[in-house]
Amino acid sequence: MQREAERARAVRERDAARRAREAQRSQAARARERVADQKERARLYALARAEEVAGDNAELEAEVAALEGVLASTLDIDDFLDLETLKRPLVLPQFDPSVAGVVRPAPRLEEFLPDAPSGLGRAFGGAARHQERVQQAQAAFERAAAAHQVQVQAHGRDFEAARRRHDAEVARLAVEHREQIEQVTDLQRGLAAGLPDAVVGYLDLVLEAAAYPDGFPHAWRLAYSPETRQLVVEYELPAREVVPVAKAYRYIKSSDTVTPVARSQAQIRALYSSVVAQTVLRVVHEVLESDRAGRVASVVLNAHVTATDPGTGRPVRPxxxxxxxxxxxxxELDLRRVDPAACLRHLEARVSRDPAALVPVETMVRFDSIDLRFSSETEQVGQPATAGSAVNDSAPAPTLVTPGSDERRPAVPVRPEPLNPSAEQDLSAGQNVVLTGPVIDVSLPEAWTSPADLSVLMLGPDGRVAGDDNFIFFNNPTAADGAIGLRGGDNPDGATIDLSLLPEHCERLVLVASGADPTVDVARTALLILDPAAERSQLTFRPTDTTVMPALICAEIYRRHGSWRLRAVGQGYGDGLAGLARDYGVNVN
Known part of the structure; x- marks a missing residue:
């Protein structure tokens, strides 16, 4: 018995030792697995961070490549805009009946009736109780049927309302599509006829269609002179911040951080100068290449940038x-092979010696001092205007509306004027103000040496009168609809204009002062506009030109995104009122 007990104890000790060894081996294996897993996780994490940094570097390189290829990216593209492609097919939504909800099936009497009693149940009075339950079931069925009828009627009303909303949306989309097709067609006809407004509208769409890298403001102003076939462009350049300050990104494994490698200031200045030069050449290239009919004979381009002066901290626009x-x-240039900076020197352009430092150059021509009869403007040019303030705005360009989409961007002023707290304001040539209306008064308080007559032309979307009745002058002193009435008899020197009565086709009013004496002095002409409902109810414009002219466009009143605005012009006509009227489509024979 002692030997057996000793053998059993020895077996137990060996088993315990074996289990201990196995436990140690298992624990060591798990430790090795944890270490291997941690190493693998660390390796995969480092690989993922390295791939992330590589992706960031690839994006950075692509961004820099896009800046270096601003000009080259458009040379393989025909900038001609086929207006026919803007006539998109009409796609109407299908009516979905489910928007009105689902009506449950009508209740059936069989669903409410109780089961008939068995033979034994009938023997013990079950028939009477069954009849009572049948009556209760019939009453419940009638209530359910009435509720179902109410639901059917409500669903019918909801269905008809949904149908009406759908039909209204379809009608709206159809009207928008028809208007869009008509606008494109009108633009095509105007462009074929060489109408200045159509030329400006077309070039505006060409610039709008151009794709630039991220960070470019993509904003401009255009003004076209049909007499000289010259296009003046004021273009908004990207700020220096468009050039990335990081040259590359580096992953530091020991600290698990991503550190940017800074791009040198010399590299930033060089790349930004290249971007500026390329952008200028590209804009001129897009305009001239798209103008296959040769409506533009020359281009004047002033390229500005809106930035913050590092010395003063104030906004500047050099x-x-x-x-x-x-x-x-x-x-004649081969833009594929030119150096942009050298090309600008060849074209005798004025170029900033350090664009990144905002060193300015003198403009070729002040945009606000030129003829703005045929002009266009996008948003974001310069700084936004204060509500109610006078702005330097341009005449509206054709607005192409795509069904189901927002309209093109509305114009925003280039340089807002500060709000004038007084009731009077003197206007300068090219300056614009919003009219409150609806009734305004126009007069010539300071006339020429000989009496000056006030005339008004009512222009349509094509910039011309719809008929001779739209020329309001001393022989036709009142518009047919009563919207305009001259006063002063044979020598009218004032007019009352009700903007709310102007017909829909009237997009612009031209206010003209003229005299019979061809030696009149326009410098002594003044225009007074009274807008009683406005905060600045009295507006005065005195042209600064001293040229002797027998007729003068004092100002224009035009529609702009649902409101009426007045722009001071001050442009003289050497051949008098007859020549001016003829240019706007009036039959003067």
Whole structure:
């Protein structure tokens, strides 16, 4: 018995020792697995961070490549805009009946009736109780049927309302599509006829269609002179911040951080100067290449940038490049092989010696001092205007509306004027104000040496009168709809204009002062506008031009995004009122 007990104890000790060894081996294996897993996780994490940094570097390189290829990216693209492609097919939504909800099936009497009693149940009075339950079931069925009828009627009303909303949406989309097709067609006809407004509208769409890298403001102002076939462009350049300050990104494994490698200031200045030069050449290229009919004979471009002066901390808008060139000279260039900076020097452009430092150059021409009869403007040019303040705005360009989409961007002023707290304000040439209306008064308080007559032309979307009745002058002193009435008899020197009565086709009013004496002095002409409902109810404009002219466009009143605005013009006509009227489509024979 002792030997057996000793053998059993020895077996137990060996088993315990074996289990201990196995436990140690298992624990060591798990420790090795944890270490291996941690190493693998660390390796995969480092690999993931390295791939992330590589992706960031690839994006950075692509961003820099896009800046270096601003000009080259458009040379393989035909900038001509086929207006026919803007006539998109009409796609109407299908009516979905489910929007009105689902009506449950009508209740059936069988669903409410109780089961008939068995033979034994009938023997013990079950028939009477069954009849009572049948009556209760019938009453419940009638209530359910009445409720179902109410639901059917409500569903019918909801269905008809949903149908009406759908039909109204379809009608709205159809109207928008028809208007969009008509606008494109009108633009095509105007462009074929060489109408200045159509030329400006087309070039505005060409610039709008151009794709630039991220960070470019993509904003401009255009003004076209049909007499000289010159296009003046004021273009908004990207700020220096468009150039990335990081040259590359580096992953430091020991600290698990991503550190940017800074791009040198010399590299930033060089790349930004290249971007500025490329952008200027590209804009001129897009305009001239898209103008297959040769409506533009020369281009004047002033390229500005809106930035913050590092010395004063205040916003500034210097001109960095001013370029004037003719079509023939520019089209001789091989833009694929030129150095942009050298090309601008060849074109004798004025170029900032350090665009990144905002060193300005003198503009070729002040945009607000030129003829703005045929002009266009996008938003974001310069700084936004204060509500109610006078702005330097341009005449509206054709607005192409795509069904189901927002309208093109509305115009925003280039340089807002500070709000004038007084009731009077003197206007300068090119300046714009919003009219409150609806009734305004126009007069010539300071006339020429000989009496000056006030005339008004009512222009349509094509910039011309719809008929001779739209020329309001001393022989036709009242508009047919009563919207305009001259006063002063044979020598009218004032007019009352009710903007709410102007017909829909009237997009613009031209206020003209003229005299019979061809030696009149326009410098002594003044225009007084009274807008009683406005905060600045009295507006005065005195042209600064001293040229002797027998007729003068004092100002224009035009529609702009649902409101009426007045723009001071001050442009003289050497051949008098007859020549001015003829240019706007009036039959003067």
């Amino acid at each position: 001109c960095l490049v001013a370029l004037g060139t003719t079509r023939s000279r520019f089209m």
